[in-house]
Each structure stands twice: as C-alpha cells, then as structure tokens.
Amino acid sequence: MNENIYDVIGIGIGPFNLGLAALIEEGTDLNACFLEQEPTFEWHPGMLIDQTDLQVSFLADLVTFANPKSRYTFLNYLHEHGRLLSFYFFKKFNIPRREYNAYCQWVAHxxxxxxxxxQVTDVTYDKSRSCYVVESNGVETLYARHITLGTGSVPFIPPPLEGKTNEDIIHSSDYLYHEKDLKSANTLTVVGSGQSAAEIFYDLLKDQERYDYKLTWYTRSPGFFQLEESSLGQELFSPEYVDYFHSLPYERRQETLGELGGLRNGVQEKTLLKIYELLYHRSVDSKQSPAKIQAMTEVNDVRESEGRYILSCRQWQKEEAFxxxxxxVILSTGYQPHIPDWIEKMRDEFEWESDEEFKVTRDYRLVFKDGRSNHLFSLTNLEHSHGTSATNLALSVKRNQHIVNLLTDEETYPVYRNNIFQQFTDND
Incomplete structure (x- = not known):
C-alpha cells in the first residue's frame, strides 16, 4: 500500500487532463499523478479519418493559452519532429486530426x-485523513488531497435504438474499425447532422463509385446547417461569457443551451462545401442524385429482415412514417458524459442541479454538502454549468489554469480577461 498522499490525482487521460498534467509538471511543485485505464493515449481513434482537421486553431493545443513558452506546445512538437517548415507551407491554422493525436501521444510520453x-475501480473520501482513497486495478491504493475527473464521454445511442447496435449498426466513434466492411455493403445509411456525420458521409461519398453502394443521409434536425464560426460568435467561448453563463439560474442556462445550437452543433463550412462540390460534379453525367439526403427525419426503430435491416423512419414536420x-447503419448521434460508478456512490455527498447534473462552482469544483476543503474538480458533465465551453479544446486550457491556480493558491497561470469586443450585461 502506497502511503504517499498526492496533492492531486487525475482520473482519465484525455486532452483535458493531459493538458492539466503538463501545466502541473512544468509549472508547479505539486505532487500529481494521472491515471488512464487504456495502455496508451488515443483520441477518438475510430474517427481519425484521412484529411480531416481539428475544428479549432493549433493555438488551442494543450498548453499555449496558459504558457506559450512551454515545451509542450504544438509548435515545439513540430520543431522537435522536423515538421515546422512543412506546417508553415501547409498554410492552415487547423491541425490534422491524426497529427493532433500524435502530438498528444508525444506529450503523454x-x-x-x-x-x-x-483502471480506477473506486474512489472514497477518508474524512479522518482529509484525503481521497483511490483504488486502482483492484490491487493498488493511492491517496490524494484533490481529484480531477476527466473520464470524458461515451457514445450516445438514441433510446429507440439502445441495445440494437452490432457489427452492422455502429456508432460513428467506431467508423474506421468497420470501414472496410461498411464499404463492401450494397446500401449504407448515415444518421446525424453534426461534423462527424458530415465527415463520414463525405468519406463514403468519395468512394461510392469505386464500391458501388447506395448512400443515404438522414438527420432529425431541420436541416444540414453550417457551424457558427464568425469571430463575434466565437466570443461565446470566452472566459467572459463563461462567467456570464455560470451566473444564470439553472433553468435559464438550460434554455440558453438550446438557443446556442449554431455554436454547439452544425458542420464546418469547408466540409459542407466539399460535399456539395462532389455532389455537383457527380450530377454532370447523371440526372439522379448519387445519394439520398433528407433532414427532418427521425429514425425510431430498426429490425432485421431477410439478412438486411429495416429502419422505421418519420418525417416529423409532415408526420409521415416510412x-x-x-x-x-452509422449512428453519428453524438456523445454523453461518462460518469463513473463511484461518483454515483458519492451522490449523497454533494449537491445536484438535476438527477444527472451535479452542481459545479465557477472554478469547476463539485459542491460538497460538508464544505470540505478537499476538492473534486470535474472536467466533464459541464455543459449545464459552463455552457458552450464545456467541450471546447481551447477553453479547456483556461479551465486548467483555474484549477492549477486554486491548487497552488497563487496565480501560477494568470487568467487574462478583456480580450473580447462585446459584453453580455450593462454591468460588464
């Protein structure tokens, strides 16, 4: 049994906790340990489709917004791998997804x-010692004054289709693992309207003539809309807006999330343009569309029939079932926060805003009823409390600055404000 009490233990190593680990190791004297059940770092490996890019600038790497002089910046990764000049000639702000994964692996290494x-199997609080007890792999016990929860998300399967996924009906997160089998089929259906759905549809559309399959794209959304990427629109990812959003009552925050759909959902303009250009070029030699593309269509069930699948669909605006x-089937239906079982076991120890959403302070601490000074920071399940910033890679660095500063009890990484050109109340 390891009696050493860490200052902080991070559970789960995705980009959020990985960036925090880098800031802590490089800029503090904190005794920290970050645990991941997988043998290596992998960032959405099933969606590292060739020629797809990150949706944010390379400046939104793991550390730059906190410390641009860090050795763990993306630019230094390029420098140490002899790729800096190539990236300069690449002339893009966006990082290829496969290279972002490689960059994160380099940092983790x-x-x-x-x-x-x-694998963390349990976490409990030892009040007598003022620390958390972390059970790992069922055999090792670690102790920490504070915990950061970075267990990420898991695929969301719509309730009507729960329990019906298999090797033929997959979530988009597993796309590359099934790519060969998918493209050998006669008929393919993509469900969803976000960036992942569009990237998969485009990848399938590119290879359609080679493999000769029929292709369909359905979404429940009113249309295949573009992601809001204007500069003023993007200011809703700023710390100032997070301050404002967090100050709203819970019910108003829930309403606001629905109103910010253009920032949270949608497809990048360049992806929609590539899809339309390919569809247009294909139409030159054929009056028939190479694919069926239909919005306002929900998939409510699926059944197997004579070696195929029958989707029960409904065009909800006209209330037509077919x-x-x-x-x-590729279900590009998004993700939901992964909340470990041990959090559920601690449910009565902290406050909740709903049955599934715990109360979180502005600096990302769960609110414990006993007022303990041993914090449990959450890097996931934050949309209800911090809005559009919850899953944004750029703002994850700002989040980590708050956490490091609280852990060190000083402004180790200053959080600068007044970097935007709009305000959200007359009191700003």
Missing part, C-alpha cells in the same frame, strides 16, 4: 506524472 494501464431498407 514525455510526462512523468501520467500512468497508463491503471421504412428504409439498408445493409449498414
């Missing part, structure tokens, strides 16, 4: 406070 192959036969 160089950090001494990240440990892979450690069936769609298909061989394969």
């Amino acid at each position: 160089n950090l001494s406070n990240c440990k892979f192959g450690y 069936e769609q036969p298909t061989d394969k």
Whole structure:
C-alpha cells in the first residue's frame, strides 16, 4: 500500500487532463499523478479519418493559452519532429486530426506524472485523513488531497435504438474499425447532422463509385446547417461569457443551451462545401442524385429482415412514417458524459442541479454538502454549468489554469480577461 498522499490525482487521460498534467509538471511543485485505464493515449481513434482537421486553431493545443513558452506546445512538437517548415507551407491554422493525436501521444510520453494501464475501480473520501482513497486495478491504493475527473464521454445511442447496435449498426466513434466492411455493403445509411456525420458521409461519398453502394443521409434536425464560426460568435467561448453563463439560474442556462445550437452543433463550412462540390460534379453525367439526403427525419426503430435491416423512419414536420431498407447503419448521434460508478456512490455527498447534473462552482469544483476543503474538480458533465465551453479544446486550457491556480493558491497561470469586443450585461 502506497502511503504517499498526492496533492492531486487525475482520473482519465484525455486532452483535458493531459493538458492539466503538463501545466502541473512544468509549472508547479505539486505532487500529481494521472491515471488512464487504456495502455496508451488515443483520441477518438475510430474517427481519425484521412484529411480531416481539428475544428479549432493549433493555438488551442494543450498548453499555449496558459504558457506559450512551454515545451509542450504544438509548435515545439513540430520543431522537435522536423515538421515546422512543412506546417508553415501547409498554410492552415487547423491541425490534422491524426497529427493532433500524435502530438498528444508525444506529450503523454514525455510526462512523468501520467500512468497508463491503471483502471480506477473506486474512489472514497477518508474524512479522518482529509484525503481521497483511490483504488486502482483492484490491487493498488493511492491517496490524494484533490481529484480531477476527466473520464470524458461515451457514445450516445438514441433510446429507440439502445441495445440494437452490432457489427452492422455502429456508432460513428467506431467508423474506421468497420470501414472496410461498411464499404463492401450494397446500401449504407448515415444518421446525424453534426461534423462527424458530415465527415463520414463525405468519406463514403468519395468512394461510392469505386464500391458501388447506395448512400443515404438522414438527420432529425431541420436541416444540414453550417457551424457558427464568425469571430463575434466565437466570443461565446470566452472566459467572459463563461462567467456570464455560470451566473444564470439553472433553468435559464438550460434554455440558453438550446438557443446556442449554431455554436454547439452544425458542420464546418469547408466540409459542407466539399460535399456539395462532389455532389455537383457527380450530377454532370447523371440526372439522379448519387445519394439520398433528407433532414427532418427521425429514425425510431430498426429490425432485421431477410439478412438486411429495416429502419422505421418519420418525417416529423409532415408526420409521415416510412421504412428504409439498408445493409449498414452509422449512428453519428453524438456523445454523453461518462460518469463513473463511484461518483454515483458519492451522490449523497454533494449537491445536484438535476438527477444527472451535479452542481459545479465557477472554478469547476463539485459542491460538497460538508464544505470540505478537499476538492473534486470535474472536467466533464459541464455543459449545464459552463455552457458552450464545456467541450471546447481551447477553453479547456483556461479551465486548467483555474484549477492549477486554486491548487497552488497563487496565480501560477494568470487568467487574462478583456480580450473580447462585446459584453453580455450593462454591468460588464
């Protein structure tokens, strides 16, 4: 049994906790340990489609917004791998997804406070010692004054289709693992309207003539809309807006999330343009569209029939039900926060805003009823409390600055404000 009490233990190593690990190791004297059950770092490996890019600038790497002089910046990764000049000639702000994954793997490999192959099975609070007890792999016990929860998200399957996924009906997160089998089918159906759905549809559309399959794209949304990427629109990812959003009552925050759909959902302009250009070029030699593309359509059920699948669909605006036969289905239906079982066991120890959403302070601490000074920071399940910033890679660095500063009890990484050109109340 390891009696050493860490200042902080991070559970789960995705980009959020990985960036925190880098800031802590490089800029503090904190004794920290970050645990990940997988053997290596992997960032959405099933969606690292060739020629797809990150949706944010390379400046939104793991550390730059907190410390641009860090050795763990993306630019230094390029420099150490002899790729800096190539990236300059690349002339893009966006990082290829595969390279972002490689960059994160490089950072994880160089950090001494990240440990892979450690599955956390339980976390409890020892009031007598004022620390958390972390059980790992069922055999090792670690102790920490504070915890950061970075367990990320898991695929969301719409309730009507829960329990019906298999090797033919998959979530988009597994797309590359099934790519060969998918493209060997006669009929393919993509469900969803976000960036992942569009990237998968475009990848399938590119190879359609080579493999000769029928292709369908459905979404429940009113249309295939563009992501809001204007500069003023993007200011809703600023710390100032997070301050404003967090100050709203819970019910108003819930309403506001629905109103910010253009920032949270949608497809990048360049992706929609590539899809339309390919569709247009294909139409030159054929009056028939190479694919069926239909919005306002929900998929409510699926059943197997004679070796194929029948989708029960409904065009909700006209209230028309119909069936769609298909061989394969890709559900690009998003993600939901992954909340570990041990959090549920601690449910009565902290305050909740709803049955599934815990109360979180502006600086990302769960609110414990006993007022303890041993914090549990959450890097996931934050949309209800911090709005559009919850899953944004750029703002994750700002979040980590808050956490490090609270842990060190000083302004280790200053959080600068007054960097935007709009205000959200007359009191700003």
